[in-house]
Every structure is written in structure tokens, then in C-alpha cells.
Amino acid sequence: MTVLEINTPYREAMINITDKIYDEIKKSGIVDGLCTIFVPHTTAGITINENADPDVKDDIVKGLREMIPNIHFKHMEGNSDAHIKASVIGSSVNLIIDNGRPVLGTWQGIYFCEFDGPRRRKIYINFV
Amino acid sequence: MTVLEINTPYREAMINITDKIYDEIKKSGIVDGLCTIFVPHTTAGITINENADPDVKDDIVKGLREMIPNIHFKHMEGNSDAHIKASVIGSSVNLIIDNGRPVLGTWQGIYFCEFDGPRRRKIYINFV
Amino acid sequence: MTVLEINTPYREAMINITDKIYDEIKKSGIVDGLCTIFVPHTTAGITINENADPDVKDDIVKGLREMIPNIHFKHMEGNSDAHIKASVIGSSVNLIIDNGRPVLGTWQGIYFCEFDGPRRRKIYINFV
Numbered sequence A, B, C: 001m002t003v004l005e006i007n008t009p010y011r012e013a014m015i016n017i018t019d020k021i022y023d024e025i026k027k028s029g030i031v032d033g034l035c036t037i038f039v040p041h042t043t044a045g046i047t048i049n050e051n052a053d054p055d056v057k058d059d060i061v062k063g064l065r066e067m068i069p070n071i072h073f074k075h076m077e078g079n080s081d082a083h084i085k086a087s088v089i090g091s092s093v094n095l096i097i098d099n100g101r102p103v104l105g106t107w108q109g110i111y112f113c114e115f116d117g118p119r120r121r122k123i124y125i126n127f128v
Helices: A018-028 A055-067 A080-089 B018-028 B055-067 B080-089 C018-028 C055-067 C080-089
Strands: A002-007 A013-016 A033-038 A044-050 A092-098 A108-114 A120-127 B002-007 B013-016 B033-038 B044-050 B092-098 B108-114 B120-127 C002-007 C013-016 C033-038 C044-050 C092-098 C108-114 C120-127
Touching (some): A018 A092, A018 A108, A033 C092, A044 A080, A044 A092, A044 B080, A055 B080, A080 A108, A080 B080, A080 C044, A080 C055, A080 C080, A092 C092, A120 C092, B018 B033, B018 B092, B018 B108, B018 B120, B044 B055, B044 B080, B044 B092, B055 C080, B080 C080, B092 C033, B092 C092, B092 C120, B108 B120, C002 C018, C013 C055, C018 C120, C044 C055, C044 C092, C055 C080, C080 C108, C108 C120
Antiparallel strands (some): A013 A108, A033 A092, A044 A108, B002 B120, B013 B108, B033 B092, B033 B120, B044 B108, C002 C120, C013 C108, C033 C120
């Protein structure tokens, strides 16, 4: 297993980690298999989405923010919205590795999703 | 890795691909392991849900549509709602293969989720 | 593959199954690899979220309930909201196993998400 660390810039942000993941896949020497990228945090997630127009990630952050209802939550830390977003987005993604490369689509990039930053965060990468 | 192609009929649609996936699992000859189904698109996703009453998939499409807030998005293509749905639903599912068969529940089917069609779409299938 | 069974207490509930999953990982004897936990139901899901303050899981249940629009659904069983939540949360999670242990973060626990209980439910666990 490999561990990456990143600093997130704002309370909510989608950080493109595609190049970092490609580097780790290359370093691993894996030719065919499955790469699991896992986020060990409860107010962050990971997703695959458009890597061309940066407006898309801003729209996703904004859309998720508006989707969470403006109701009274019990958790005293005041970040229940971030916990909900983490479960809606999910804590891991799977990449199929074929011939030494992840088979992402033309427009796909891999994003770490920060919902309660800025913080120092970890990303775990595993191959089978 | 195997590639399937499908045509999606509308802007938003859930297409039952369970039989196609079963065929590929059979063809692969895999007995025990993990099957990853990955969608290489940023305005589509994949999910597992009810395969009995077709009303359920229509309700899911409708429910997701209403969940996305009616706000101003920046992305000029005008399909930010589809990108958000793609990340909420997710780009891959895992199937456990046991004794040559995926261990789906009685009511479960596998659905390709189109959020910005109609289009020609790809589905990647991998076994470990 | 291993099968666990649990009873869920209410219509909507997040049940902490972390200890049960740890036990199965220990029993399996797996040292390094990937553990897939799969829910074979269409009105339930599985997620990873905070295991410290129990208010967080109640807030997630409440937040998801409010996110689903109050609209007319077609499915006659009247539980379309539960099917939508199942697809939003997802039917499986991946755990990376490193040195005989799942690499969860400090605050992470594994939760079975019941959206249409109380019922007797199954959980499938697989290792590769």
C-alpha cells in the first residue's frame, strides 16, 4: 500500500490528483489488475469526473452544498453537512489497470473531495 | 478487460445491463473473485437497484433530477446536473463472483445510468 | 465468501458493523489484499463514516431523508425514497487490507444503512 498526502486549500474543494495516481501506478510496475484509492477521512471523499473545464468541479461543489438540507443537525462540531457529502460521494474509487495504465475515459480525472478543510489529508493506494 | 457498448435512449435513463454482465462473467470462465464494472464517462454512472418493478428506475431518475438544486452553474455546456449525478451515483460497482456467478440479491439488477444522452456509451468489465 | 446477517431496528438506521467486519478479516487469515463488503438489497446500502459521535449517523439519516424530494413516485410499494437512498449511498465498500488489518482512518467505522426496515438483512464479504 502507498500513502499520499495533500494539503487542501478551502473548506470545500475538489483537488485533481490524476497525475499523482498515474505516477504511483507507474512506480508500482503493475500491468493488469485493480487499483483501489481509499480516503481515510469522514469529511472527505473521492470521485471521478470531468478534467477538462475546471468550472465542472466548482459546479459539483456548489451543487452538493445546495443539496444538503438547511436543517438542525445534532453533531456539535457543526460539520454534519461534510459527513453527509462524504457518504454521498464515497470513500473509494476503483481503477481498472490494463497494460500498465488506468483505463480512464477521455474526459475523466480523479478528484480528492474536501468537504471540511483546509486540512492535511491522506490518500491510500492499493493494487491487486 | 472487456468492453461493452450500448446506445442510451433519452437524456436520462437507467438501462438494465444485468444479462449482458452475466454473459461476460460466464465467458470469462472466472469461478471466484471480484468483477469491477467501470463507466468511462463523466455524465453517466452505474448502480445496482431493483430489477422487478420498472417504476423503481423511473422514480430514481425523477428523484435524482429533483434533488439537484435549480441554481446557476458555471459550466457552459449546460449539463452540470449530469456531472453531479455521475459523482453521486458513482463510476463503478463491484460484484463478488462465487462459484461462477455474481452474488446479487433476489431483487438486484445492474443499471447503466445515463444522465446526458442519448449517446453511444462504453462499459469496461474487469476480473481479479 | 462469508455471509453475515443482522436485524435492523427501525425504518431508517445506520448500524455500526465495524467489529463484525474486523472479526471476519481476522478469521480469513488474509494479510494483504482487498476486502469487498456487498449488500444484496435494493433498499439498503453500506458506507464508511464517523464512529466517534453517534449523533453523526443520526444526522446522516436525517439529511438523506430531507434530500429526497417530496414528489409523486410511481412505485406502488411506497418506498421509492429508500431505493434512491440505496443508489446514492451505494451497495458496496472496499477496504484495503495491509498487514492483516483494514486500513481505516482513526474516525472511520463501517455502517450498514437501512432505509426500509426493520428487516433481517444480509451482508456479503469477499477477499482478493
